[in-house]
Amino acid sequence: MSSQPYFETVKSFADVPITIDGVETSVFLEASDGLVQLFDLLGSGVFGFVQSDIKGNIGGVRTCYQADSTRCSTLENLVRSEVSLEDRHGTGCLIRLTRGLTFLCRALQHMQNDPSIELHVCFKRSYDEVLRHHHTFFVRSLAAVAVRAAPYRRDFYVRISQGAPREKLDAELAKWLSGLDVIVKRLKEFIEGEGYGRI
Numbered sequence: 001m002s003s004q005p006y007f008e009t010v011k012s013f014a015d016v017p018i019t020i021d022g023v024e025t026s027v028f029l030e031a032s033d034g035l036v037q038l039f040d041l042l043g044s045g046v047f048g049f050v051q052s053d054i055k056g057n058i059g060g061v062r063t064c065y066q067a068d069s070t071r072c073s074t075l076e077n078l079v080r081s082e083v084s085l086e087d088r089h090g091t092g093c094l095i096r097l098t099r100g101l102t103f104l105c106r107a108l109q110h111m112q113n114d115p116s117i118e119l120h121v122c123f124k125r126s127y128d129e130v131l132r133h134h135h136t137f138f139v140r141s142l143a144a145v146a147v148r149a150a151p152y153r154r155d156f157y158v159r160i161s162q163g164a165p166r167e168k169l170d171a172e173l174a175k176w177l178s179g180l181d182v183i184v185k186r187l188k189e190f191i192e193g194e195g196y197g198r199i
Contacts (some may be wrong), residue, residue, distance in 0.1 A: 006041060007172035010034025014179030022076030022190070023183055025065045031179075032058050032097065035104065041159040049142060050131075054100040060093025075187060085089070093196040102184045102199065103130040108177055111153065112170070120150040122131040127149050 011031040017024040038060070039051035064082075065072045072078035075094055082088040107126035111119060124147045132140060151159075161169040188199040 005170070006038065006162065007176045008164075010037060012172075012176050012179055013183055014175045015191055016179060016183060018182070018186070019074065022074030023186065025061070025072055025075055025078060026069070028075060028183070029058060029062050029065065032101070035101065037182075038104070038160075041156065047137075049146070050100055050103065054097060057093040057097035057100065060089055061097060064090030064093075076190055079191065079194075091166065091196055095191060095199060098184055098191065098199050099131060099134065099185045101180060102188070105180045106130055108173065109181070110171060112173060112177065117153075119152075119153045119156055120147050123147045123150050 011027065011034050013028075013031045013035075017029050032054070036051060036055055039048075039054075061075070061078065064078055068081070071081045072090070079091045079094060082091050090140045103126050106129055107119075107123045110117070110122035110125050114122075124144075127143050127147060131143070135143065150156075157166070157169065162172075184199075191197050191199060
């Protein structure tokens with residue numbers, strides 16, 4: 001008996017509402033929580049530092065949201081609400097969270113777009129595109145080791161499919177990635193375009 005594929009067991013980024021005011025914070029946080037679980041499927045602590053960073057940044061955004069859910073109803077409003085504050089903790093957390101989400105999104109897009117390459121190559125490409133320029137030499141060295149520890153592509157697919165047909169997994173993954181891609185691009189444009197930081 002097969003279980004549901006991973007992407008059917010967590011909130012999809014495709015289901016996160018985007019209104020004229022921005023990306024709805026509460027549903028975004030729920031989808032982000034589901035993404036953290038994906039790192040566990042990579043096994044052996046691969047990218048544990050990224051997972052830990054993402055968890056911490058989700059927590060930072062959630063703390064701001066819980067302190068004033070009306071003011072922080074969208075991610076964009078959360079950032080705007082901190083403009084006049086000396087400590088822009090929520091904004092900093094959102095910037096770093098967006099980087100982590102972009103990293104994972106790009107890696108999985110590489111995996112889906114080129115079925116001939118192994119997972120470690122997908123993560124290496126994504127790391128170089130998204131995170132490398134934010135890290136010191138030491139962190140880059142840790143990332144290089146973590147990338148090499150990524151599971152084989154076929155093993156990862158078995159873990160996330162939970163016995164479901166490959167076509168079903170590919171369809172759910174495409175939907176999930178499409179939703180995530182829309183959100184991270186929107187946040188990058190907003191944050192960089194309005195001068196709040198750099199993704």
